[in-house]
Amino acid sequence: MTTKTASKAAFTAPTLEFMRELVQNNNREWFQANRARYDAAKTELCAVVERVLAGLSEFEPLANTAVKDCIFRINRDVRFSKDKAPYKSNLAFAVGPGGRHSGRIDYYVHIQPDNQSFLGAGMWQPTPANLAKFRQEVDYNAQELKDIIEADSFKAYFPEIHGETLKVMPKGYPADHPEIDLLRRKELFFLHRYTDKEVLKPNFADEIVRGSRIIKPYCDLLNYLFYDEKEEPVTL
Template sequence: MTTKPSSNAVFTKETFDFLRDLVQNNHRDWFHANRARYDDAKSELCSVVERVLAGMSPFEPLANTAVKDCIFRINRDIRFSKDKAPYKSNLAFAIGPGGRHSGRIDYYVQIQPGNQSFLGAGMWQPTPTNLAKFRQEVDYNVDELKNIIEADEFKAYFPEVQGETLKVMPKGYPADHPEIELLRRKELFFAHRYTDKEVLKPNFADEVVRGCRIIKPYCDFLNYLFFDEKEEPVML
């Protein structure tokens, strides 16, 4: 990182107040009249992201990853949605090489009042090819994955498991397979929720870094499996 992280990287009550008010006034006229409040909230978000990037740099290759590339726009894409509210009710960012569009498994943080803020990472809406790779790895060599997600520290910090699960076994696997629960997963995403009080603490950015460090082995496992593992040559 080329810039020194802000020493004032904190969220304030005013940011939560803005997000709560936005839920009740989700239209462009109100937003533009309260643009200064949004700018203040975004400034706090940028400072926190800057500190998270700096904290992760010793264990995650994030060179040339800019704060602005990690932050999601507050505007919603309403083109194909029945809900025409133009703005999201949260602030969010994703940490990956180059930012939120890294194309790899990254770390996602959402800030939302009502104790709905969270850090999450994992397999979410995988391509059919990547899902097949995941299931093959579970079938052939599940120990590495289970050693990660069943570790005491991991389970304590990420107790919430999200994602779709098949009601039946996927094709090609026996119904009595010993890893039936993992094989039925279409998504395997882990989350840690933060209370509003925790988000407003001065050390919140450092706490996010701690969570990212804990879930990094799972992200590394998926990134290697999906993107980095070389196919074995076929011997003729």
């Protein structure tokens, strides 16, 4: 990344204002009339993603991961939705090996005005098989997970926990299990919210990298459980 590109890797107030107005004018006619404003916003988004990629590459294997592979389209898929608004109210990208479709636990960044921007990562809508692996790990060795998510530095940066929780214990586990709260989790996703003022700072991309570094051990643990764990050899 060139110094010139890096120096411009920031969002500006007109980008947030465009997104704010889009919510009130979510139709193709208005969007096309304001296409130049969207293009300017996307240019800023690409520059921020490029800088984030450079920072994350220091501790993540992101070779051959392009900016375009990380960015989500602003167009909504309305085929099966009652809400037919054609555009999303946010700009977003996710960083993992190969981009947003890495198939692994990655870092998700959501940019939305009025202090609704955030960095998030963790277990979200896992497959039944992966949820079973998570619960098995909690049952056998909850301490490793707890050492990560209960660390003071982690809780300070990621105070919000999102995701669905069972009202009863999952099948196969006793109701008096010492890790009942974790075992009831169907999702365990953490958020750090950013104010508009923070989003507009020149070093915002670097702040995303800092937050990603904090949550990396949790992502690494999930990726190991879900995708990297080797099966025991079969003895005939």
